[in-house]
Amino acid sequence: MSLRGLLDLGRAAAGLPAFLRHPLGLAAAGAAVAAGVRRREAAFLESVERLIFAAPCSPLARLLRWAGCEAGDLRRMVAADGVEAALARLRAAGVWVSAEELRGRAPLRRSGLTLELAPRDFDNPLAAGRIAGATSGSTGSALPVRYSWPFLAGEAAHELLLLASHGLGDAPVALWLPGPPGIAGLHNLLVHAKLGRPPRRWLSPSPAPAAGSGLPYHADRGWRVMRHLLPRLGPAPEWMPPERAAEVARWLAESPRPAVLKCFAGAAMRVAGAAAAAGLDLSRHLVLAGGEPLTAERRDFLARAGLRVYARYAATETGFVAGACPAGENGGDMHLYADRLAVIATEQGALAFTSLSLAAPKVLLNVELGDHGLLRQQPCDCALGREGLVWRVAEVHSPAKIALEGIKVGEVDFAELVAGVVRELGGGADDFQIWLGDGANGGARPTVVLSPQARIEPAALRDGLRRRLPALAGGGALAAALWCDAGALAVERLPLRLGPDAKMRRLVRLQRSEPAARAGSDPPPPARPLLPGGAGGG
Numbered sequence: 001m002s003l004r005g006l007l008d009l010g011r012a013a014a015g016l017p018a019f020l021r022h023p024l025g026l027a028a029a030g031a032a033v034a035a036g037v038r039r040r041e042a043a044f045l046e047s048v049e050r051l052i053f054a055a056p057c058s059p060l061a062r063l064l065r066w067a068g069c070e071a072g073d074l075r076r077m078v079a080a081d082g083v084e085a086a087l088a089r090l091r092a093a094g095v096w097v098s099a100e101e102l103r104g105r106a107p108l109r110r111s112g113l114t115l116e117l118a119p120r121d122f123d124n125p126l127a128a129g130r131i132a133g134a135t136s137g138s139t140g141s142a143l144p145v146r147y148s149w150p151f152l153a154g155e156a157a158h159e160l161l162l163l164a165s166h167g168l169g170d171a172p173v174a175l176w177l178p179g180p181p182g183i184a185g186l187h188n189l190l191v192h193a194k195l196g197r198p199p200r201r202w203l204s205p206s207p208a209p210a211a212g213s214g215l216p217y218h219a220d221r222g223w224r225v226m227r228h229l230l231p232r233l234g235p236a237p238e239w240m241p242p243e244r245a246a247e248v249a250r251w252l253a254e255s256p257r258p259a260v261l262k263c264f265a266g267a268a269m270r271v272a273g274a275a276a277a278a279g280l281d282l283s284r285h286l287v288l289a290g291g292e293p294l295t296a297e298r299r300d301f302l303a304r305a306g307l308r309v310y311a312r313y314a315a316t317e318t319g320f321v322a323g324a325c326p327a328g329e330n331g332g333d334m335h336l337y338a339d340r341l342a343v344i345a346t347e348q349g350a351l352a353f354t355s356l357s358l359a360a361p362k363v364l365l366n367v368e369l370g371d372h373g374l375l376r377q378q379p380c381d382c383a384l385g386r387e388g389l390v391w392r393v394a395e396v397h398s399p400a401k402i403a404l405e406g407i408k409v410g411e412v413d414f415a416e417l418v419a420g421v422v423r424e425l426g427g428g429a430d431d432f433q434i435w436l437g438d439g440a441n442g443g444a445r446p447t448v449v450l451s452p453q454a455r456i457e458p459a460a461l462r463d464g465l466r467r468r469l470p471a472l473a474g475g476g477a478l479a480a481a482l483w484c485d486a487g488a489l490a491v492e493r494l495p496l497r498l499g500p501d502a503k504m505r506r507l508v509r510l511q512r513s514e515p516a517a518r519a520g521s522d523p524p525p526p527a528r529p530l531l532p533g534g535a536g537g538g
């Protein structure tokens, strides 16, 4: 482990006892969120002044200077029209950052301004005593992100209100999220530890890292030592691979009280399938699913299986973003955590995030993360709405495009289409992936990969795609002709890939210049999973 890594772990560990000393209760959580809502205009101005204007070399300070915006201008705009209107005016003036720019994959270019960026340029200069995690990223490789203890305490307040809004504030909780060094499981565990009620079980879809694997091994060992010293942290991760979903379903079924399972949306599908196969009734329990969108197809399946699944929205750069209202439609209508974040949507629906907290891991000002969604304001009488969280976000998805032979279609649409054909042919969700390499025209070039275990012939899948593609909105007919008839779309049988966080995703982004699909070559490098809806989630 690097010296920096050791120092970080040591500093983070030093803050833990204080973090755990005073568990957060419901009244204090509500008061904290309501106070945040009341002072969000002041918090916005304070964040911009102390985290951006006070760091004149930071990319956001340079962008504001380029736009001719000074602190006084911002104060006037916020006083006149509020935070969101001020942000919309800033965006119109060119003050925004794309997901590619945030992650350092493209320089930020505006007329007369070019900034070469690295992800650390957006780190919060004030956050200290931090716990580091690696994100799998919405569209790429691992980025280190550091959460401070005050930040995690704020997340705990949101989480408690979310559980309370569903009537499950003191329910037993299990996590089915990856163990260290991934951030999603640890993040959720620490939040529950702050509530004084650690999860009953931490089921990890990834095995404990092997000795000799470097940082992952040390992170795992370090965590096991820490929780031994501080039992209030809760359980150590137990390996529970995806194919053992029936055991997770049984844990829920056997819980004497209504229980909560936190996992990724794909894992919720497996639990629902396993429960239906075993005749288990899970309708008393709640699944909070993040990481991937709850598409209409998924919601139908879950509803048929009798599983109550509600969405959570989190991204590594922001932490928790939103949690689903119990009264909302389809389990996907979420209260935005607007005491700590301001979000505006572009005309195309792209969500742009602004951090309102001095404890935020990243300094964000109209920063896009690659997600689209619908925003609105609506009062509500649930535990989240009562504290003033009136902003809602729904239909969160990633509209990234697949491109081949000059034809672009939506990644999520294409993935749904392939899933439909695979199902028609008698296959399941674990039988295929779509691997995306870099296309010449800025889109991702797809290869459809069938698992060696899938009882589907590649030729049959190719024929099925040819039949179904013309129905795909926005380019489907041309794609059918140019991708299938001209033989451009590859369908191959290869072992499927897990992401670095051990998640099995439908969409896997390949490293630049990595051959898309060549059987019999060297062992594949780690895949870069694509994660609509952000990474910190679960």
Ligand SMILES: [Zn+2]
Binding pocket: 165, 325, 326, 327, 335, 380, 381, 382, 383, 384, 385
């Ligand atoms: Zn509500």
